[in-house]
Structure formats: structure tokens, C-alpha cells
Amino acid sequence: MTTTSYDAGAVRLELPEVSQLVAGRWSVPSERLDLVLEDPFLGTQLGSAVATGAEDVERAGAAAAAAYQSGAWVRMSPGARADVLDAIATELEEEVPRLAALEAFATGVPVSQTSIVGVIVPGAFRLAAQMLRGGALLEVLDGPAGHPVEVHRLPLGPALCLVPWNAPAPMAAHKVASSLAAGCPTILKPSEFAPYATTEMARVVSRVLADAGLDSGADVGTFQLVQGGPAVGGALVRDPRVRAVSFTGGLEGGRAIATACAPDFTATQLELGGNNALIVLPDADPTDAARAAVDLLTTLNGQWCRALGRLILPADSADEILRLALERLAGLRTGDPLDPATELGPVVHSAHLARLRAAIADRVALGGTAAATTPLPDGGHFLAPTLLTGVASEDALHEVFGPVATVHVYRDVDGDDGAVALANATPYGLEGYVVGADTERALNVARRVRAGEVKVNGSTIMSLHLMTPRPAWGLSGLGEEGTLETIRVFTGARVVGLEGGFALHSR
DSSP states (O other): OOEEEEEETTEEEEEEOOOEEETTEEEOOSEEEEEEEEOTTTOOEEEEEEEOOHHHHHHHHHHHHHHHHHOHHHHSOHHHHHHHHHHHHHHHHTTHHHHHHHHHHHHOOOHHHHHHHHTHHHHHHHHHHHHHHTTTTEEEEEOTTSOEEEEEEEEOSOEEEEOOSSSHHHHHHHHHHHHHHHTOOEEEEOOTTSOHHHHHHHHHHHHHHHHTTOSSGGGGGSEEEOOOSHHHHHHHHTOTTOOEEEEESOHHHHHHHHHHHTTTTOEEEEEOOOOEEEEEOTTSOHHHHHHHHHHHHHGGGGOSTTSEEEEEEETTTHHHHHHHHHHHHHTOOBSOTTSTTOSBOOOSOHHHHHHHHHHHHHHHHTTOEEEOOOOOOSSSSOOOOEEEESOOGGGOOSOOSSSEEEEEEESOSSSTTSHHHHHTOSSEESEEEEEOSSHHHHHHHHTTSOSSEEEESOOOSSOSOTTSOEEOEETTEESEESTTHHHHHTEEEEEEEOOOOOSSOOO
16 A cells, blocks of 8 residues: 655645555556545645546446356355454454544544544444344244245345545445445445545455455455546446445435436435524523534534534524524634644535535525634635525525525424424425424424434434434435445345245145
């Protein structure tokens, strides 16, 4: 592995060379993209992003198909696969601090946060192993005639995992662990904006698979890594040998993938955006409400699909909650994402910063007033978290994907212009939040929010429960993610049993 020493703010970081793994061989991708990678904190250029060439993309598809047809991984028992996944988790546990630093460097998210979500990287493989040992791929039911009926969950074929830039290594770990647990030969493509930590995670996965004997013949296609942008991902999505695709990213990309998967009925799971609402009920403590709003606005620098998009406030306390939120934003420590004391870092890239500024300007032009109080350092790709008042609900339908939210005021919880109606007035339905002192009332409101998950009196980045699904409603996606659900995305069911009877003829 080739690395380059890089002075990232106050930290000297060993930056790995972005590489690909195709048909069992590590190499440097042959193509360069127009995209110039940047250090989000310093604003300096790092060189062109790279992409796997068309020939190697074709080789990756062929190798994955060969592994599915005759590879040992597909034939391996769930228990044996679980042992390999556990071995991957054990090795990745030692890598979490380094992966967290690479994520902070590439995305601008403070290392204090990438270290927390970084535990997902080994945890995803550990959980997938537990699911296999718990019987996730086989269910036995009692048939009506007393004979057992078996439901086998079998790998659909080569799988493609497409990962965004905002928390790439944890998302890659979840998808890859799930597809490998299902028995699928797996191709991983991280975002071209943030390839470093995902590439290092892939090295660990490939090394452990090699130790398990999956490094020769057709088995070299068990796990592969390609690099690049939409052209590389698109070529693999359209490859008829790929039988399952899991994608996390934006709405435009999700629509393109769904369209490309339709002709061959390729199994598709999409987690897209979410213009997520926080409903503050009239009895909520204003300090608690302001804290929740700021947490949801700034976690991962606002660059996550479950971030705050619409802050819905009761008329009687709206001004106070806004004042408290802006005071809290004014006290955030901004700076080097690799500094453990930093609470808010820069956004990922100058191009994304320009998009965020344009989105704010568009909403101001529609009558909004932007409020931002966070002091920013000189240089880098920093954006002060922004709350926009005075924007009509119908002019704030889509997410911004940054630390930007619109504020909407209501007088009644129910009704055409009430809190619930405002929360549900977007085409998305990924996450929702409710804050209120009367928890039973807050839960009743949460049950009416149109979203896959709705949290009451909480604002952490983690799901409510490891074993609950993470659904997506409306434009937020297709299908369900989850500890068990994502594994099953990559499988098809086969039902086998002894019936022992004939319906029409007695002899």
C-alpha cells in the first residue's frame, strides 16, 4: 500500500493512494476525472479523482459472475460465512481510529463524530455474523399436514453496493457485510469525493477473505472494489450479471438507478434524501427544543439524509426557541475536523459549498430571511448553519443537504395548517422528530408523521433499535434497510416441503 504524508491542519496524516481491486489484483485506476479533490479544511487541491476504466469494470462484472457460478463463498454454509465476517470485524476494530481520521479529513465532519459512527464499520460485520448464526437465511414452518416447510433465503447473484461521501466507510461496511452475509459476490463503489477510508476498509475485507482461501480461481471475484463517478456505477448497474443493487445517495441518482434496474428486474434498494421535520409541541421546554434543533442541524455538518430540514414551531414560543437555537449556534467551536475539540467542520467540497449558498439565496429570493450566528475561521469550505424564516411551506419541499433548515410556525397541532400537516407537506418520508413534555401526546403526534422512523425527544444519529427496519417513504427511497432487512435485499426466497397429497385424482 502506497501512502503520502499530508499535513492536514495540525495533524500529519498518512493519506493512502486510491486503489481498485479487480479480479483479485490491486492496482491504481487508469482514468482521471474532471473532479479535483480538495482538503475541506484548508481549501487546497489534492489532485484529480480517479476512476476504474471500462475494461476493468467489465472484468469486475465477469469475475463476480464467475464467483457466483462456481465460487466457494456461495456454497459456504451460513455458519462458516459468519466466522469470516467475525474475522473481518476483529481486524477492523483495530482500524477504527485511522478510518475515523480519514473520514474527518475527506468529508470535513469532526473526528469526534466520525469516531462515534466509525464503530459501525466493525459492528456491521459483527451484526451480520450474528444474523447468520440466528437463522436469518432459513426459516422452518409447520405445514398443514404436519410436514416441515423450509424457507431458504438464497443469494440472488453478484451484488453492487454504491456508497455516498458523507459517511462512506460505515455505509460501505453495512452494505458489504449484508451482501456477503447473503452469499453474494460483491462489488463496492465508494463516492469519488471521499474514497480513502472505504479503500482502506476494502483492504481489510480482501485480506481476510484471502486468508479464508478465497484468493484464487473463480473465487477472486468474491469481493471487488472499483472507483469513480456515475459512469462507473451506471455501467455496473446496467450489467445484467449484477442481480442486486443497494444505493444510498441523492434523488437524481436514485431515479437513474431505478430506471436502469427495471429492464432486468434487478433487485433494488434505495435510501435517498429526506427533508426531515422536527415538530416542537406547545408544552416542550424551549431549551430542549433548541438543543434538538441544533443537534439535528449540525450533526455530520448537516450533511446527512436524516438531518433537520423543516423546524416546525408553536406560534407562542417560536421566537424564544429561535433565539435559544441561534445562541447555541453562536457558541459552536468551528475549525479543524481532525481536532477532537471541533464541533462543526467544513462541508465536503467547494462545489457543494456553492450549491448550499445558492440554495439559501433561492429561498431568500422567495421571501425568506436567513439567520446564521456561528463564527467561522478563515479559509476552507465553511458554512454557518442557517435557519430560514418566512419561506412558504410549498417553497421548501426539497432537502438542501447541508446545515440549512426552514422554519415554519403553527397555531394548532392538527388541521390543514397544523404541525402534522406541515411535517407531512413534502414528498419525502425518511425521518421525523417530535419534542414535547407530555411523552404520550408526543408519541401520538409521532404516529401521524409520514416517515420511516420518528423519534420522540431525541436527536442522536443512531437508529431507535438495532433490529428495527429503516424504511423510506415517498421520494426518500425504495425498500427497507436494517440489520436483517439489508441482508434480505440480496436474497431470493425458495420454499421447499413435502405436501403428500393430490387435489384432483384419487388414483
